[in-house]
Amino acid sequence: xxxxxQNSGPLSVPEGAIASLNCTYSDRGSQSFFWYRxxxxxxxxxxxxxxxxxxxxxxxxxxxxxxASQYVSLLIRDSQPSDSATYLCxxxxxxxxxxxxxxxxxxxxxx
Amino acid sequence: DAGITQSPRHKVTETGxxxxxxxHQTENHRYMYWYRQDPGHGLRLIHYxxxxxDTDKGExxxxxxVSRSKTEDFLLTxxxxxxxxxxVYFCATxxxxxxxxxxxxxxxxxxxxx
Numbered sequence: 593x594x595x596x597x598q599n600s601g602p603l604s605v606p607e608g609a610i611a612s613l614n615c616t617y618s619d620r621g622s623q624s625f626f627w628y629r630x631x632x633x634x635x636x637x638x639x640x641x642x643x644x645x646x647x648x649x650x651x652x653x654x655x656x657x658x659x660a661s662q663y664v665s666l667l668i669r670d671s672q673p674s675d676s677a678t679y680l681c682x683x684x685x686x687x688x689x690x691x692x693x694x695x696x697x698x699x700x701x702x703x
Numbered sequence: 704d705a706g707i708t709q710s711p712r713h714k715v716t717e718t719g720x721x722x723x724x725x726x727h728q729t730e731n732h733r734y735m736y737w738y739r740q741d742p743g744h745g746l747r748l749i750h751y752x753x754x755x756x757d758t759d760k761g762e763x764x765x766x767x768x769v770s771r772s773k774t775e776d777f778l779l780t781x782x783x784x785x786x787x788x789x790x791v792y793f794c795a796t797x798x799x800x801x802x803x804x805x806x807x808x809x810x811x812x813x814x815x816x817x
Contacts, residue, residue: 626777
């Protein structure tokens with residue numbers, strides 16, 4: 593059974609600090625990794641994806657991938673109250689076009 | 704963002720009745736997906752489609768059927784709704800290309816089975 597694990601939280605971070613969200617996956621064949629943000633009562637929206645080992649930066653967001661250790665993380669710099677949401681990690685499941693989803697981490701940014 | 708419209712947005716119905724949810728997309732995406740989302744379970748795949756008339760089961764397909772007669776429409780049917788099917792249902796689409804293509808989501812349908 594291919595799995596994606598995330599700490600459910602809630603993760604509470606002061607405004608202006610760095611929020612660090614982690615995700616581990618079981619399928620070594622996975623090649624693409626996605627972070628989505630989901631506000632309460634809304635649908636998931638893509639933040640960024642990563643497929644190479646190392647860091648990928650997009651504004652205040654940085655995705656980090658370590659395939660040897662099978663984990664992917666998302667860093668949010670200068671956290672804002674508007675970043676409060678549930679963050680979903682998704683991993684492609686090998687040869688087809690399905691994604692395996694983590695259950696999400698709820699992030700709370702305290703003003 | 705991909706133009707994905709789900710209808711209805713909210714529905715309340717009774718146990719044993721048939722229910723059909725519609726997903727309509729304007730992006731000509733080949734791949735379409737139906738998920739359900741419940742507290743503590745994240746997104747779970749019900750069925751997906753990789754082209755017109757080409758569909759396959761996901762991890763929680765029991766009690767659900769789908770049809771795709773046109774590229775733009777993907778229908779999810781609950782033949783005889785049960786209370787355990789009360790959930791939020793999301794449709795997603797994905798274009799062709801590399802594995803880095805993301806899935807894009809509709810706004811969801813909140814379904815309550817009484």
